[in-house]
Amino acid sequence: MPHKITHALVTPEAYLSHEKASQDTRHEYIDGYVVAMAGGSIRHGKMITNIARLLGNHLVGKPCDVFSSDVKLKVESAFVKSFRYPDVMVSCEQNRRFDDMCESATVLVEVLSESTELTDRVYKSAEYGHVLKATQGEYLVVDPDHPVIEKRMWHEGRFEVVATYGSGDIITLDSLKLELSMDDLYPDSSGAGLA
Numbered sequence: 001m002p003h004k005i006t007h008a009l010v011t012p013e014a015y016l017s018h019e020k021a022s023q024d025t026r027h028e029y030i031d032g033y034v035v036a037m038a039g040g041s042i043r044h045g046k047m048i049t050n051i052a053r054l055l056g057n058h059l060v061g062k063p064c065d066v067f068s069s070d071v072k073l074k075v076e077s078a079f080v081k082s083f084r085y086p087d088v089m090v091s092c093e094q095n096r097r098f099d100d101m102c103e104s105a106t107v108l109v110e111v112l113s114e115s116t117e118l119t120d121r122v123y124k125s126a127e128y129g130h131v132l133k134a135t136q137g138e139y140l141v142v143d144p145d146h147p148v149i150e151k152r153m154w155h156e157g158r159f160e161v162v163a164t165y166g167s168g169d170i171i172t173l174d175s176l177k178l179e180l181s182m183d184d185l186y187p188d189s190s191g192a193g194l195a
Helices: 013-022 042-059 117-135
Strands: 027-030 033-036 064-069 072-076 080-086 088-091 107-111 139-143 146-157 157-165 170-173 179-183
Touching: 013 027, 013 080, 042 064, 042 088, 042 107, 042 139, 042 179, 072 117, 080 117, 088 139, 107 117, 117 139, 117 146, 117 157
Parallel strands: 107 139
Antiparallel strands: 027 033, 027 080, 064 088, 072 080, 088 107, 139 146, 146 157, 170 179
């Protein structure tokens, strides 16, 4: 599990300054705590690359950018202030103020791992819901080992799971006017193609 590397609370300004200077390790910030990001498996990395490629192909010539794990997302609400590194992020933010951080997103994706599943399903879901409310965007929670993807978005005043996709299904991302085939995301539904 990602571990906290600070015991005393850190200001957002100190975190951002430290993160700019950090060469080897990325860190996330959650309400004063700084957490080192763990490395992922080959399967995890291939899934991130595959999703980013399919989204990027669709967005060629459109005013949106796709980032994978290397650009921070700022989350600021009445309940939390955090800086996260989504596995994949689509931002259609205009007049971006930072070269290493987005303040708005349209699609967010987290690829599950054993050490991050609770964070991705619970904590990041709550934080990402706040960001996606403004864009009416979608959050995809992806199982890299089995062809199962949950789509979360705002529905009747709540940020919740609105669809679960399996083998052969088509994922609809209304915010991007895009349909993605689960068969394209999981070229080998047995998982062998992602190992």
